[in-house]
Amino acid sequence: MTSLPVVNQPPHRCGALVDHLARRLRLRSESVLAPLGLRPRHLIPLTVLRDRGGSSQQDLAKILEMDSTNVVTLLNELETENLIARRRSPEDRRRHLVELTDVGAKLLARAEFALTAVEDEVFSGLSDEQRETLYELLQQATRKTGVEACRETPPC
Amino acid sequence: MTSLPVVNQPPHRCGALVDHLARRLRLRSESVLAPLGLRPRHLIPLTVLRDRGGSSQQDLAKILEMDSTNVVTLLNELETENLIARRRSPEDRRRHLVELTDVGAKLLARAEFALTAVEDEVFSGLSDEQRETLYELLQQATRKTGVEACRETPPC
């Protein structure tokens, strides 16, 4: 037999499922977030910043895996709304340290609250417990990202 | 205090995390799938069709939550590669029943295999067990979608 070693348990790729869910969430989120002046893409950096308590701008770009020029414009939007603040790093004044403002933290909380219905709908197939588990797994998977990005840039 | 009733356990919104992970997965998947002539967006309908064992075209549009005209072009791409087949419904000849071909099923399997490294990297923060749990939760959450779409259209 030229048998490729057919794996016992099929590998279970999550990619398509994640993509699918992301789309479903994004679609619904848009209309919910619009009144708050936010778009779905804004929530990602806001959440990351809350989780990490601030970050250099290029670290942020690495974490978001986004081109740094696009990060700039994204942050510009958030800064003009006073949701994040950039301040120069004392050690290296070329760097911008980005952090969530109080306004930003509050708006993020409001946004999350507003999204309750959305997530209830999209995750209606899951029990509360399961949703909590899901959240923790996602959190853990993404948190790893931060660590990774940190390894490459000592100063964080 | 004009205290808003601050929720005991914070609500734990998954949206941003899912978005973030989706992006990370998509970026890496592109280059991996390219040699197979696939793009990340193709995997979603292919996976859905495998899971459901076929679907009317408009049910598919509902499940994917995509505009039906765009679903047409997406399916066209898949059909020219012979990955899916459209055949007329016997009961209502206006309808197209879409299903995965053998070729499509095999390519999907190959694609998933090729994505092993990608998911290993992105989910490196999770143990095998946790990844399996995650997969099941995602599966369950998305499966619900199918049910939902079915409720609206009796003939499925």
Next chain:
DNA sequence: TAGATCGTTGGTGTAGGACAAACCATTGAT
């Protein structure tokens, strides 16, 4: 026969985002 429905085609518009070039301020090495 008339109206509605499923899919199809073609067209328009917009947002997200990759990528490149040029720039300033700052740092660090020589």
Next chain:
DNA sequence: ATCAATGGTTTGTCCTACACCAACGATCTA
């Protein structure tokens, strides 16, 4: 002091995914 390298910014180009509209053929249902 000088000069290259780095972090961030601006601008501008390009592409893809997608929503949306209009019109059409085939088919079903009343």
